[in-house]
Amino acid sequence: MRIAVAFDCLFPWSKGGGERLYRTYAEDFAAAGHEVTYLTRRQWDGEPPVIDGLRVEVISEDRELYDGNGVRQLGPALRFGRGLFGHLRRNRKAYDAVLVSATPATNVLAARAALAGSRVVVAVDWLEVWRAGQWREYSGPLVGRAANLLQGLAIRLSPIATCPSQFSAQRLRERGVRAEPVISPGLIDMDGATEPTLSVPAPPRVIFIGRHIPDKRIESLPAAIAHAHTHVPDLTATIFGEGPTSAAVQAEIDRLGLGDVITMPGFVSQDELDEGIRTAACLVNPSAREGYGLVVVESCAAGTPVVLVAGEDNASVELVEDGVNGKVAASTAPAELGAAIIDVVTAGEPLRKTTHRWFTEASRTRTVHAAARQIAERLAEAAEQRSVTALR
Known part of the structure; x- marks a missing residue:
C-alpha cells in the first residue's frame, strides 16, 4: 500500500513517546514493503532529512508548538491542519491509506474533509482522549470548550480508531466512536x-x-x-x-x-x-x-x-x-x-x-512492532473492502 503517516513532530528532532511511536510505525510499514510518506512540520534547517524507507514531506513551517507555559498553541495546530488538508486534497490519488494522529484533533477534521468521497482509508490514532474538564483546565474555558467539542467530532469521524490502552479505548467508546477501537498490543520496543x-x-x-x-x-x-x-x-x-x-x-x-x-x-x-x-x-x-x-x-x-x-x-x-x-x-x-x-x-x-x-x-506480544502490524492489517482489510465495493 501507499501509506501516509501524519503527525506534526518527528523523532529525534522532537522527543517523546508519541514521536518515537509514529516514526517506528512508519519505519515498520516501510520494512513490510509499503510505500510510506511521513507528513510533518519543519523542525530543521534546509531540506527534509533522509530516512531509509521514508519520504519526509513538510506541510507546515512552525518551529514552536508550545507557549511559555508548555501549552500547545492554537495557531500551529490550525496551520498544520491547513497544510494537511492542502496536501491530501492535492494528492487524493497518491495514497491508499492515511494514519493520522489525533494530537491535535484538528488533524482528523482536515484529513476527513480533504479525502471526502475518495477511496483512501483513514485511520486515526488516539494517544490520549481527554475529559471536558481537562480541556478547560489546559486551555481555558472558551478554547477548552471548543477543543472538547472538536475532539468529540473527531472521534465520531474516526472510521478506524486506534489507541495504546484500555483506558483510552473506553473513553473513545463513551464519546461515540463508530467502530470498536483497535487497541495496539503495546509500545514496548x-x-x-x-x-x-x-x-x-x-x-x-x-x-x-x-x-x-x-x-x-x-x-x-x-x-x-x-x-x-x-x-x-x-x-x-x-x-x-x-x-x-x-x-x-x-x-x-x-x-x-x-x-x-x-x-x-x-x-x-x-x-x-x-x-x-x-x-x-x-x-x-x-x-x-x-x-x-x-x-x-x-x-x-x-x-x-x-x-x-x-x-x-x-x-x-x-x-x-x-x-x-x-x-x-x-x-x-x-x-x-x-x-x-x-x-x-x-x-x-x-x-x-x-x-x-x-x-x-x-515484551513477547506487546511490542510496538506488533502494534504496527496490527494497524497495517486493519488498513489493508479496509482498503480491500473499498476496492470490492467500488467494483460492484
Whole structure:
C-alpha cells in the first residue's frame, strides 16, 4: 500500500513517546514493503532529512508548538491542519491509506474533509482522549470548550480508531466512536531495551525523566523525596529534562534544603538516560496525565521498578502491578508519595527481578512492532473492502 503517516513532530528532532511511536510505525510499514510518506512540520534547517524507507514531506513551517507555559498553541495546530488538508486534497490519488494522529484533533477534521468521497482509508490514532474538564483546565474555558467539542467530532469521524490502552479505548467508546477501537498490543520496543541491572544500586537514587510541564507535577517530588530521605538517609535523586516548571521545581529544592540530595541536569544524551535508568533504585513519575507511559516500560526493561500516582487521567497505571514492578501512590502528598518511594527502594533485589520478569513476559506480544502490524492489517482489510465495493 501507499501509506501516509501524519503527525506534526518527528523523532529525534522532537522527543517523546508519541514521536518515537509514529516514526517506528512508519519505519515498520516501510520494512513490510509499503510505500510510506511521513507528513510533518519543519523542525530543521534546509531540506527534509533522509530516512531509509521514508519520504519526509513538510506541510507546515512552525518551529514552536508550545507557549511559555508548555501549552500547545492554537495557531500551529490550525496551520498544520491547513497544510494537511492542502496536501491530501492535492494528492487524493497518491495514497491508499492515511494514519493520522489525533494530537491535535484538528488533524482528523482536515484529513476527513480533504479525502471526502475518495477511496483512501483513514485511520486515526488516539494517544490520549481527554475529559471536558481537562480541556478547560489546559486551555481555558472558551478554547477548552471548543477543543472538547472538536475532539468529540473527531472521534465520531474516526472510521478506524486506534489507541495504546484500555483506558483510552473506553473513553473513545463513551464519546461515540463508530467502530470498536483497535487497541495496539503495546509500545514496548525490545530493540532499544536497556541492559538490566538486577542487583541493588548503591547508594540508592530515584529518577524522573520527562518535560517539565504542569501535568507532570514534578514540583511535588522534592517534598516526597525529603520524606523518603528521613527513612533512607543515603537516598539521592536526579530530575532529568526541563521546561516551564523547572524554576518552580528548583525553588522547592532550595526551600527544602535539598541541593545536595537532588540534581537537575536538564536534557542529556540517550546514553546518559539509559545509564540513569539502569543505575536507579526506582523511577518516579507523579504525572496526572499519561496516554500510555513509555518511560515506565523502558524502566522495567532495565529491572528498575517504578512509582506512579493514581489519577482519573493517568493511563500509565495500567502498566504497574503493585509489588511486581513497582507501586502506585494514592496521591502526590509528601507522606503518600514518599512512602511509595520508600517501599520500592527498600524492596531491593527481589523487586528488581520481578520487574524485569514483568517486562520479559510483556515484551513477547506487546511490542510496538506488533502494534504496527496490527494497524497495517486493519488498513489493508479496509482498503480491500473499498476496492470490492467500488467494483460492484
